Amino acid sequence: MSAGRALPRTRKTAMQNDAEAAAARAAASEIAGFMALASIEATLPSDQEIDQLAGALRPGTRVFLSALPKRPAARLVEASCRLRAAGLDPCPHLAVRNFEREEDLVAFVRACVEEAGVRAMLVIAGDRDRPAGPFCNSVELIERGLPHAIGIDEVTVAGYPDGHPRLCRQEVRQALLRKQRVLDGAAARLDVAAQFCFATDAIDAWLRELRADGFGGTVRIGIAGPANVQTLLRYAARCGVRTIGRTLLGQGMAVPRLIVEHSPERQVRDLAALRAAGDVGDIRPHFFSFGGFLRTAAWIAAVQSGRFDVAPAGTGFTVTPPA
Secondary structure: OOOOOOOOOOOOOHHHHHHHHHHHHHHHHHHHHHHOOOEEEEOOOOHHHHHHHHHHOOOOOEEEEOOOOOOOHHHHHHHHHHHHHOOOEEEEEEEHHHOOOHHHHHHHHHHHHHHHOOOEEEEEOOOOOOOOOOOOOHHHHHHOOOOHHHOOOEEEEEEOOOOOOOOOHHHHHHHHHHHHHHHHHOOOEEEEEEOOOOOHHHHHHHHHHHHHOOOOOOEEEEEEOOEEHHHHHHHHHHHOOOOHHHHHHHOOOOHHHHHHEEOOHHHHHHHHHHHHHOOOOOEEEEEEOOOOHHHHHHHHHHHHOOOEEOOOOOOOOEEOOOO
């Protein structure tokens, strides 16, 4: 062989091709199973948007409704009623700092239960720096017997795989254990909905910490849906999510794509494999829709209906039509 002549590339054997095809099929099955119970976050959708959501998402899909400091609580009740009538499962945020009086909070919860059939709420402190009324954080409310004493069967609280922007990890852990003790005694269910995070290794470590502490409930893993990366960077900075830059760069994205667009295929595949391993308990995908919840809903629907392809030896998957 003459100097400098390249060696021929070794061809894959039929056995190697078969193994890669089998791995791709297994990954596709894991993704389908993981995505079957996906939930989505929305910010007060209009009637038309709810109709579009209902046309895209599976009946009974849980839709979390954000609570903003200046938004009247009655608007969340109305949106919950419209989502329920459309065949979806509303889960309004109960931001405790937004309420000036306990009786106003109780009236809001009761209206959600009686008018919209709400059985699950995400109980959070809220975005106000100072409480408008008697409650400063969610653990105070839960230890008072609310909202589960008014018909809420599933109380969901926030989790922070990347760490809380203002509280230390130990404070967050202790608060969760306090909530769990109360709700175990009340025979109510406690779930966790995690802040979006881009690093599967950080999510894995956080989940194992939760399970080691004795938390056995459902954990909804926060995932950023398809969106402009600059938008994601802005929200990540606001929410204290630190892993976005190193994670996206670690995925080997080309610089033009990094600047323009993010899509969650690789993270979903990684999390689906983590769930399939069977040692992190009940985890489900929960999508934040910074690129628009209708766009995110269309992406979810495409994956749930099997319109995706897992390439052999790939790291993500391809959704058809593209989100």
